[in-house]
Amino acid sequence: MKWLTCSRQWLTSLLVVVSLPAPAQPTQPYSYPPSEVVMIHSQLLNEERKVYVHRPKVDSTDTTKRFPVLYVLDGDNHFELLAQYVDYLSRPDVMAMPKLIVIGIPNTKRTRDLTPTNSLLNYEGKPDSSSYQSSGGNETFLQFMATELMPMIEKTYPTTPYKILAGHSFGGIASLNCLLTHPDLFDAYVAVSPSLWWDKEYVLKRTAETLKTGSSLPKRLFFSDGNEGGPNSFFHKHVVKLDSTLAKKKLTRLEYLYKHYPTETHMTEPIVAYFDALRFLFRDWAKQR
Amino acid sequence: MKWLTCSRQWLTSLLVVVSLPAPAQPTQPYSYPPSEVVMIHSQLLNEERKVYVHRPKVDSTDTTKRFPVLYVLDGDNHFELLAQYVDYLSRPDVMAMPKLIVIGIPNTKRTRDLTPTNSLLNYEGKPDSSSYQSSGGNETFLQFMATELMPMIEKTYPTTPYKILAGHSFGGIASLNCLLTHPDLFDAYVAVSPSLWWDKEYVLKRTAETLKTGSSLPKRLFFSDGNEGGPNSFFHKHVVKLDSTLAKKKLTRLEYLYKHYPTETHMTEPIVAYFDALRFLFRDWAKQR
Numbered sequence: 001m002k003w004l005t006c007s008r009q010w011l012t013s014l015l016v017v018v019s020l021p022a023p024a025q026p027t028q029p030y031s032y033p034p035s036e037v038v039m040i041h042s043q044l045l046n047e048e049r050k051v052y053v054h055r056p057k058v059d060s061t062d063t064t065k066r067f068p069v070l071y072v073l074d075g076d077n078h079f080e081l082l083a084q085y086v087d088y089l090s091r092p093d094v095m096a097m098p099k100l101i102v103i104g105i106p107n108t109k110r111t112r113d114l115t116p117t118n119s120l121l122n123y124e125g126k127p128d129s130s131s132y133q134s135s136g137g138n139e140t141f142l143q144f145m146a147t148e149l150m151p152m153i154e155k156t157y158p159t160t161p162y163k164i165l166a167g168h169s170f171g172g173i174a175s176l177n178c179l180l181t182h183p184d185l186f187d188a189y190v191a192v193s194p195s196l197w198w199d200k201e202y203v204l205k206r207t208a209e210t211l212k213t214g215s216s217l218p219k220r221l222f223f224s225d226g227n228e229g230g231p232n233s234f235f236h237k238h239v240v241k242l243d244s245t246l247a248k249k250k251l252t253r254l255e256y257l258y259k260h261y262p263t264e265t266h267m268t269e270p271i272v273a274y275f276d277a278l279r280f281l282f283r284d285w286a287k288q289r
Numbered sequence: 290m291k292w293l294t295c296s297r298q299w300l301t302s303l304l305v306v307v308s309l310p311a312p313a314q315p316t317q318p319y320s321y322p323p324s325e326v327v328m329i330h331s332q333l334l335n336e337e338r339k340v341y342v343h344r345p346k347v348d349s350t351d352t353t354k355r356f357p358v359l360y361v362l363d364g365d366n367h368f369e370l371l372a373q374y375v376d377y378l379s380r381p382d383v384m385a386m387p388k389l390i391v392i393g394i395p396n397t398k399r400t401r402d403l404t405p406t407n408s409l410l411n412y413e414g415k416p417d418s419s420s421y422q423s424s425g426g427n428e429t430f431l432q433f434m435a436t437e438l439m440p441m442i443e444k445t446y447p448t449t450p451y452k453i454l455a456g457h458s459f460g461g462i463a464s465l466n467c468l469l470t471h472p473d474l475f476d477a478y479v480a481v482s483p484s485l486w487w488d489k490e491y492v493l494k495r496t497a498e499t500l501k502t503g504s505s506l507p508k509r510l511f512f513s514d515g516n517e518g519g520p521n522s523f524f525h526k527h528v529v530k531l532d533s534t535l536a537k538k539k540l541t542r543l544e545y546l547y548k549h550y551p552t553e554t555h556m557t558e559p560i561v562a563y564f565d566a567l568r569f570l571f572r573d574w575a576k577q578r
Binding site: 025026027028029030032034035036037038039040052053054077080081084085088089091093094096152156263264265267268271272275276279 | 314315316317318319321323324325326327328329341342343366369370373374377378380382383385441445552553554556557560561564565568
C-alpha cells in the first residue's frame with residue numbers, strides 16, 4: 001500500500017508536469033468602461049443603498065456636456081446590459097441615441113420596494129405570505145428616488161432634466177405605478193413584462209381609473225411581454241389589456257409601444273426588450289439632431 | 290466698472306459656493322466580471338496580436354468544468370456585448386444556453402484579415418485602392434486562428450471541442466469563408482450582415498460552387514441583414530440570395546436561420562442579431578440537458 005501510495009504520488013506529479021499549461025501568455029486585465037458604486041444613506045428607507053453609475057466617455061471637447069439619465073431597476077440584473085447598449089448605440093459610428101448616464105439600482109428588499117400595494121397573494125391568487133409580507137413599499141421607494149437619489153445624482157453628475165425609468169417584472173409594475181402616480185418624475189417609462197397580476201390586477205385597475213380619457217400625457221412608454229405561459233396565459237392577457245386600455249383612453253401626447261416576444265422567456269426577454277425600448281424612445285433622435 | 294467687476298467676482302464666488310456639489314458620496318469602482326487581454330505572437334501574421342478572454346464564473350463545484358468557446362471577430366466592437374449575453378443567458382435563473390468562454394479578436398489590419406480575396410473594388414464596384422490594397426488575407430488569418438490562436442486558447446483555458454465563429458460585415462464574410470473553406474474549424478457560424486458585395490460577390494459564388502447539392506454539412510449557421518439601403522438594395526438581395534442558394538442545395542444536417550431586421554441599421558443590427566444568433570444556436574440546449 002505504501003508503495004502504491006508513493007507510486008501514485010509519483011504518477012500524480014508526472015501528470016502535473018505533463019498537463020502543465022503552455023508557457024504563460026503575457027496577460028493583463030481587460031479594461032471595461034469604468035463605472036462606479038455610490039453609497040447613499042436613505043432616511044426614508046432607513047438603510048444604506050448602493051447605486052451603480054455609468055458615465056459616458058467624454059473627449060476633451062465634451063467636458064461641459066450634460067446627459068439625460070436612465071434609471072434601471074433590478075440593477076444587478078440589467079445595469080451592465082443597459083450601460084453596454086447606451087455606450088454602443090451612442091457611438092459616433094452608430095449614432096442611434098444620445099449618450100446617457102445610466103444608474104443601476106440593485107435591490108435590498110425587492111418586493112418591498114417594487115410593489116405598489118401590500119398583498120400576500122401570489123400570481124395564482126393564492127396566499128404566499130412568506131415572501132410578500134413586506135410588499136407595498138413602492139410609494140416610499142419612489143419618494144426615495146425623487147427626494148434622495150435623484151437630487152444626489154443631479155448634484156454629483158452632469159445631468160440634463162430628461163430622465164427615463166426602466167424596470168422588468170416587479171420593476172415593470174414599479175415603472176407603471178410611477179407613471180400613474182408621479183408622471184412628472186420621468187419623461188419616459190419602460191415596463192418589460194410587468195407583473196400585472198399583482199394584487200388582483202391592481203396596476204391595470206389603477207390605469208383604467210387614473211388616466212382621464214382624452215387627457216394629455218406627454219410621455220413615452222414602452223412595455224412588453226414574452227412567453228409567460230403562452231398566448232392564453234393570464235400574464236399575456238393582462239399586458240394585452242394594458243395595451244387596449246391605453247388605446248381606449250385616447251391620451252394626447254402619450255407615445256407608446258407594446259411589443260410581444262412569443263419566443264422569449266420571462267428572463268431572456270429583457271435583453272431584446274430593453275434594446276427595442278431604447279430604439280423606440282430615441283426613434284426620432286437622429287433626425288432631430 | 291471696477292465696482293461691477295468686483296461685484297461680479299463676489300457674485301461668482303457666491304454661485305460657486307451655492308452650486309458646490311453635495312458632500313462627496315462614498316464611491317468605489319464598479320466590478321465588472323473580469324476578462325483578460327492575452328498577447329500572442331503570430332508567426333503567420335508576423336505581428337503581436339492581443340485577444341480578449343472572458344471566462345465563465347465558476348463556483349467551487351464547477352472547477353473541473355470545461356466550456357465551449359465563442360470566437361468573436363471585430364473584438365473591439367462586440368466582445369463585451371457577447372460576453373454580457375453569454376453570462377446572462379447562462380445564469381441559473383435564465384438557463385437559455387451553456388456557459389461559454391468568449392474570445393474577442395480586435396483588429397490590427399481589418400481588411401487584410403477579414404476579406405477572402407485581393408480586390409480594390411468598393412461596394413459600388415468602383416476602385417478604392419486606398420483602403421483595400423492589403424485585402425485578401427483571410428486564409429492566412431484563419432490559419433493563424435487554427436494553428437496559433439486556438440491551440441493557445443485550448444492549452445490555457447478549460448475548453449471543450451465545441452467552437453463558434455461570429456462576425457459582422459467583413460467579419461460576416463470571414464465567417465462564411467471559413468465555413469466554405471475550413472468547415473471543420475468550428476461547429477457553428479454566425480454572419481451578421483456579411484459584406485457579400487465583396488469582390489463581385491465572391492462569397493456568394495463560392496457558396497454556389499463549393500457546396501454539393503444534397504451533401505452533409507453538420508453545422509449550424511445564423512446569418513442576417515438590417516436595413517442597408519432598403520428592400521431593393523444589393524446588400525439585401527445578396528443576403529436573400531445566400532438564403533435561396535442554401536435552400537436549393539438541400540444540404541443534410543445543416544441547420545440555418547436567416548433573419549432580416551428592416552428597422553435596424555448596419556451598426557445597430559448586431560445587438561439584436563447576436564442575441565438571436567445565440568438563441569438559435571442553443572435553441573434545443575435547455576431540452577437536451
